[in-house]
Amino acid sequence: MKGIVEVEKLQTFYVLEYMGKKKTVKAVNDVTLSIPENEIYGIAGESGCGKTTLLKALFASIEPPLQLFEGKVSYLIKGNFINALTLNGKEKRELRWTYISYIPQGSMSVFNPVKKLKVTYLDFLESHVRGKAGRELLSLARHHLEQLGLSPHILDAFPHQLSGGMRQRIAIALSTLLKPQVILADEPTTALDVVAQRAVLQLMRDIQKELKNTFVLVTHDMGIHANITTSMAIMYAGKIVEVGPTQEIFSNPLQPYTQFLINSLPRIGDKSSKKSVPGAPPSLLNPPSGCPFHPRCPEVSDLCQDKMPALNNSTHKHKVACWLRREPSV
Numbered sequence: 001m002k003g004i005v006e007v008e009k010l011q012t013f014y015v016l017e018y019m020g021k022k023k024t025v026k027a028v029n030d031v032t033l034s035i036p037e038n039e040i041y042g043i044a045g046e047s048g049c050g051k052t053t054l055l056k057a058l059f060a061s062i063e064p065p066l067q068l069f070e071g072k073v074s075y076l077i078k079g080n081f082i083n084a085l086t087l088n089g090k091e092k093r094e095l096r097w098t099y100i101s102y103i104p105q106g107s108m109s110v111f112n113p114v115k116k117l118k119v120t121y122l123d124f125l126e127s128h129v130r131g132k133a134g135r136e137l138l139s140l141a142r143h144h145l146e147q148l149g150l151s152p153h154i155l156d157a158f159p160h161q162l163s164g165g166m167r168q169r170i171a172i173a174l175s176t177l178l179k180p181q182v183i184l185a186d187e188p189t190t191a192l193d194v195v196a197q198r199a200v201l202q203l204m205r206d207i208q209k210e211l212k213n214t215f216v217l218v219t220h221d222m223g224i225h226a227n228i229t230t231s232m233a234i235m236y237a238g239k240i241v242e243v244g245p246t247q248e249i250f251s252n253p254l255q256p257y258t259q260f261l262i263n264s265l266p267r268i269g270d271k272s273s274k275k276s277v278p279g280a281p282p283s284l285l286n287p288p289s290g291c292p293f294h295p296r297c298p299e300v301s302d303l304c305q306d307k308m309p310a311l312n313n314s315t316h317k318h319k320v321a322c323w324l325r326r327e328p329s330v
């Protein structure tokens, strides 16, 4: 069954010019993904592996100096698949604002730092809701915040006057104003303490339940994936190396990289020493040949150095890109 977001062979490369020479950062490298409807879907991976670039590509919003952009990103909207990458400017804007919403990494970038939050809310509403006066729109904004259990008084605050956790929740609230079918959230809980994290996660859960929509949640924090996502993808050096139901990925991680990520999580009462992933992530300017994890993989074979394995095409939802495990054993 197809998902609400279908990604096929997506490439998003940044082409940089340095001392007269062109260099290519292969940030998203041949990604194929199917993101199901009506759930919180996680994307995990180390810093710099391409998570933010993937999310921006899903939103069809990539900044210069990007030069290479290939593949397909389609959304199932009202029963039809729409290719987000081939739409013109107006159609793309409509798709983005009506059906997809994007919460960028770092909530500060969502708001204008020199304007009160109500101005941001009003600007947003005025450009999307026709035929309503400012006062009506403001009461809509107040009502929306109240519905989400947030105090409408914060509309009178400037962004810097709020705590990081509250700002993040307001960013999420703003992203849901038009009840989008897909919300792309980039590290919405990073840099928050656990109490603030819990409030943000609860808000996302509540919104997802209410709207029955899809959240695509990017975070490097595997604990959060275990806590809140239904299924997930593991990204490494611009590639997806494992996908599946979150519970299965945690109970039976197949890629050695995923095993490292999960085994490094602390568990209450477990005093054994944790093995972190050996070595450092590769440069995406010149990723290793074959499987990009092979230089760090304890189980590396000759084949791994030569050729990148595709995600296996088993009918099972749990799939892995690894020469050692062509079929999941579950």
Ligand SMILES: Nc1ncnc2c1ncn2[C@@H]1O[C@H](COP(=O)(O)OP(=O)(O)OP(=O)(O)O)[C@@H](O)[C@H]1O
Pocket (backbone or CB within 6 Å): 014, 016, 025, 027, 045, 046, 047, 048, 049, 050, 051, 052, 053, 054, 063, 064, 065, 105, 220, 284
């Ligand atoms: N605008 C840009 N121009 C050039 N290179 C970029 C640009 N944005 C990102 N990159 C590069 O693309 C690669 C992937 O970056 P990206 O921000 O997508 O990673 P990430 O997984 O989101 O990392 P983090 O967890 O630290 O947020 C990195 O090598 C980064 O340096």
Ligand SMILES: [Mg+2]
Pocket (backbone or CB within 6 Å): 051, 052, 053, 105, 186
């Ligand atoms: Mg990022």
